[in-house]
Amino acid sequence: MNEEIRKTYDERLARYQAAIALEIPDRIPISSGSNYFAEIYAGNNKQQFLYNSNQWLESDRKFINDFPEVDNLRSGRFWGPLIDATGWNLYKLPGRELSPHVQFQFVEGERMKSDEYDLLINNPDEFIIERVLPRAFNEMKERGSVRAYMAFLKGGIGAAMQGALMRQRGMTLQTELGMPLPMAGYMLAPFDNLADGLRGLNGIMVDIFKQPDKVMEACDAIIPHIVNTALALADPLRRYPIFMPLHRGNVPFLSPKQFETFYWPSFKKAMNMLIDAGYTIRAYLEGDWGPNWHHFREMPKGKIICDIDVQGDIFKAKEDLKGYQCIAGGMPESTLILGTPDQVRERTKLLCETVGQDGGYIINGGCSIPYDTKPENYRAMIDAVLEYGRYKDSIDFEPQINPNPPEGWKPLPKGMVTPWQVKRDELGEIKGDENLIRIGWETLEHMAFNWLWAWIW
Amino acid sequence: MNKLSELAKYLVDLKDQEFIELVKKRLDDGDDPMEMIQECNTGMVEVGMRFERGEYYISELIMSSEILKKAMVYLEPLMGDLKKGPSKGTVVIGTVKDDIHDIGKNIAATLIKGSGYEVVDLGVDVPAETFVEAVKKTRAKVLGLSALLNLTFPSMKAVVDALKEAGIRDQVTVIIGGAPCNEEVRQSVGADHFALDATKGVKICQQVYGK
Numbered sequence: 001m002n003e004e005i006r007k008t009y010d011e012r013l014a015r016y017q018a019a020i021a022l023e024i025p026d027r028i029p030i031s032s033g034s035n036y037f038a039e040i041y042a043g044n045n046k047q048q049f050l051y052n053s054n055q056w057l058e059s060d061r062k063f064i065n066d067f068p069e070v071d072n073l074r075s076g077r078f079w080g081p082l083i084d085a086t087g088w089n090l091y092k093l094p095g096r097e098l099s100p101h102v103q104f105q106f107v108e109g110e111r112m113k114s115d116e117y118d119l120l121i122n123n124p125d126e127f128i129i130e131r132v133l134p135r136a137f138n139e140m141k142e143r144g145s146v147r148a149y150m151a152f153l154k155g156g157i158g159a160a161m162q163g164a165l166m167r168q169r170g171m172t173l174q175t176e177l178g179m180p181l182p183m184a185g186y187m188l189a190p191f192d193n194l195a196d197g198l199r200g201l202n203g204i205m206v207d208i209f210k211q212p213d214k215v216m217e218a219c220d221a222i223i224p225h226i227v228n229t230a231l232a233l234a235d236p237l238r239r240y241p242i243f244m245p246l247h248r249g250n251v252p253f254l255s256p257k258q259f260e261t262f263y264w265p266s267f268k269k270a271m272n273m274l275i276d277a278g279y280t281i282r283a284y285l286e287g288d289w290g291p292n293w294h295h296f297r298e299m300p301k302g303k304i305i306c307d308i309d310v311q312g313d314i315f316k317a318k319e320d321l322k323g324y325q326c327i328a329g330g331m332p333e334s335t336l337i338l339g340t341p342d343q344v345r346e347r348t349k350l351l352c353e354t355v356g357q358d359g360g361y362i363i364n365g366g367c368s369i370p371y372d373t374k375p376e377n378y379r380a381m382i383d384a385v386l387e388y389g390r391y392k393d394s395i396d397f398e399p400q401i402n403p404n405p406p407e408g409w410k411p412l413p414k415g416m417v418t419p420w421q422v423k424r425d426e427l428g429e430i431k432g433d434e435n436l437i438r439i440g441w442e443t444l445e446h447m448a449f450n451w452l453w454a455w456i457w
Numbered sequence: 458m459n460k461l462s463e464l465a466k467y468l469v470d471l472k473d474q475e476f477i478e479l480v481k482k483r484l485d486d487g488d489d490p491m492e493m494i495q496e497c498n499t500g501m502v503e504v505g506m507r508f509e510r511g512e513y514y515i516s517e518l519i520m521s522s523e524i525l526k527k528a529m530v531y532l533e534p535l536m537g538d539l540k541k542g543p544s545k546g547t548v549v550i551g552t553v554k555d556d557i558h559d560i561g562k563n564i565a566a567t568l569i570k571g572s573g574y575e576v577v578d579l580g581v582d583v584p585a586e587t588f589v590e591a592v593k594k595t596r597a598k599v600l601g602l603s604a605l606l607n608l609t610f611p612s613m614k615a616v617v618d619a620l621k622e623a624g625i626r627d628q629v630t631v632i633i634g635g636a637p638c639n640e641e642v643r644q645s646v647g648a649d650h651f652a653l654d655a656t657k658g659v660k661i662c663q664q665v666y667g668k
Contacts, residue, residue: 092557102555103608201560205519209471252654255514287636311636311653333607334641370607 008178028389047095087138185234197456219266250287310366341380348384465500551579
C-alpha cells in the first residue's frame with residue numbers, strides 16, 4: 001500500500017473510531033453503513049447491483065472518486081445468486097419478483113410454529129436444520145430430494161464465494177482506495193431473530209402474551225449461537241464495528257415495559273459478549289427508539305454507534321446518550337431525496353452546531369442514505385460538514401488495530417454441530433497426527449455452523 | 458369510555474380464553490351473533506383508543522385481532538345474510554406500487570373499520586390506476602396511501618396525478634401514511650394530509666365524513 005493511501009486510510013479509520021470512542025476527531029465523520037445511494041450512483045439498477053458482483057468494486061471506485069471526503073463506504077449486502085441457490089424466501093428481490101428499480105423487501109412469515117419453542121431451546125442447531133431451513137428454503141421443499149441436496153451444496157459454495165468476494169473487496173478498498181468499512185460481521189438482537197426469521201411478527205406478538213417464559217428462554221438459548229457467528233464474521237483486526245440491525249425494539253411495536261422484559265435482557269447479554277471480545281457495535285435503531293435508547297447507558301461507554309432513524313429525535317438522542325454512546329443520523333431522507341442543496345446545507349449546519357458539538361456524532365441519514373438521494377444534495381451535505389463540522393486541524397487519535405482479544409477474555413466454545421470428539425470416537429485408532437485431522441474437521445464444521453445461522457433473518 | 462359489555466371487556470383486556478368461552482356459551486344460549494359482533498367492534502374501538510393514548514402498542518393490537526379472529530370462526534358462519542350495520546362512509550386504502558409492506562396499512566384498516574367506516578383494502582404494491590378505479594367505483598371520499606420505503610414517493614405522486622387526470626381529485630381527500638411521510642413529502646406528492654400513525658388517519662376520516 002503506498003504511503004499516501006495508507007495515510008488516508010488511517011485518517012478515515014481514526015476519525016470514525018474516535019467518534020465511536022467519544023473522543024474528538026478533526027471533524028465530524030461522514031459514514032453510513034447502508035449507503036444505498038452509493039450502490040446505484042455508478043448507474044446500476046438495483047437488480048444489476050444485487051446480481052452482478054463484478055460491479056461492486058467499480059461502483060465503489062466511482063463513488064469514492066467523486067466523494068473522497070466520506071470516511072467509509074457501505075457494507076456488503078445480499079448476493080442474488082446465493083439467495084436463488086437455496087430459494088431463501090425471506091426477501092423479495094429486484095428483477096425477480098420486484099421491478100429491477102425497486103429495493104429488496106422482507107417477507108413476513110411463520111417459519112417456526114408456536115408449539116416448537118422447546119425444540120428450539122433444547123437444540124437450536126438441529127432445530128434450524130430440521131425445521132427452519134426447510135421452511136425458509138424453497139429449494140428444500142422436498143426433503144431428501146436431489147434438488148434439496150443440491151441446494152445445500154450450492155448454498156455452501158455460494159457463501160464461500162461471497163465471503164471471498166467480500167474479503168477481496170475489503171482489501172482493495174483499503175489498499176487501493178484507502179477506504180475503511182463501516183462494519184463487518186453482523187448479529188441480530190435475539191428477540192429479532194425470533195420475530196423476523198422464526199415466528200414472524202404476528203406469531204411473536206401473540207407469544208409474548210401466551211407463552212412469555214418460552215420467548216425469554218428462547219432468546220437466551222440462541223445467544224451463544226448468534227454470538228459465535230457474529231465473531232466468526234467480524235473483522236479479525238477489530239477495526240470495524242459489528243452490525244446490528246434492530247427491528248422490533250421500537251415504539252410502537254413493543255411497550256417500554258415489554259421491551260424491558262422481552263427485548264433488552266438477552267440483547268444486552270449478547271452485546272456484552274461482543275464488547276468483551278474487543279469489538280464495537282453499530283446498531284441501527286430502526287423506527288422510534290426514543291423511549292428505549294436510554295438503556296444504552298447501561299453498556300460500556302463509547303462502544304456502540306446508535307444509528308437514529310428518521311422517526312427518532314436526534315436532538316433528544318444526543319441529550320440522552322451524550323457521554324455514553326456515539327450517535328449517527330440527523331439528515332432526513334426526504335430532504336436528501338426531495339430537498340434542495342440549500343436545505344441540506346442548512347440542516348447540516350444545524351446538526352453540526354447542535355448534536356455535533358463535543359464529538360460522539362457521525363452524520364448520516366436515518367440509518368441509511370436513500371437510493372434516490374440527489375447527488376447535488378449529498379455533495380451539499382459533505383461540503384457543509386467540511387465547513388461547519390470541524391473540531392480541530394488534525395487527528396490525534398491513533399487508529400485502533402487489534403488482532404488480539406482483550407486480556408482475560410474467555411472465548412466461547414466454537415459452534416459445531418458434530419464436535420471433534422464424536423468424529424474422533426467414530427474413527428477409532430488414529431495412526432498419524434490427530435491434530436492435523438482435528439483442525440481441518442473443526443474449521444469446516446465451524447464454518448458450516450455459521451452458515452446455518454446466517455439464514456434466519 | 459363507553460360501558461363495555463363483558464364480551465368486549467374480555468377482548469380489550471386480551472383475556473382470550475374467557476373471551477372464546479363466552480362466545481361459545483352465548484351461542485349455545487341462542488344469542489344473536491350480529492349483536493356479539495357489534496360488541497366486539499366496540500371492544501376493538503376501545504383497543505384503538507388505548508393505542509392512540511399510548512397505553513397499547515402494536516403487540517396489543519395484534520393480540521386483540523388474533524383473539525377476534527378466533528371468535529369469528531364461530532360467528533361468521535352464523536351471520537348468514539345479515540346486513541352489516543350502517544357505515545359512516547367508505548375509505549379506500551392500499552400500499553402503493555413497488556412497496557409490499559402491509560403492517561402499517563393493516564393497522565390503519567383495522568382501526569378505520571373499527572371506527573365505523575367501510576374499508577376497501579386494495580392490498581400491497583397497488584398501481585395508481587387501481588386506486589383510481591376503486592375511488593370511482595366506491596365514491597369514497599377518503600383515500601389512504603401507505604408506504605414504508607422512501608423510494609415510493611414517485612408512486613404516491615403517480616396516484617395523485619392519476620386522480621387529477623381522471624377528474625376526481627377534488628372528490629377525495631388523500632392521506633399518505635407510514636414511516637417516510639412528513640410535510641415535505643406530502644407537498645411533493647400533492648396529498649392533502651400525512652399521518653404517521655393510524656389514529657391520525659381515523660381523525661381525518663372523521664373530519665371528512667363528520668362524526
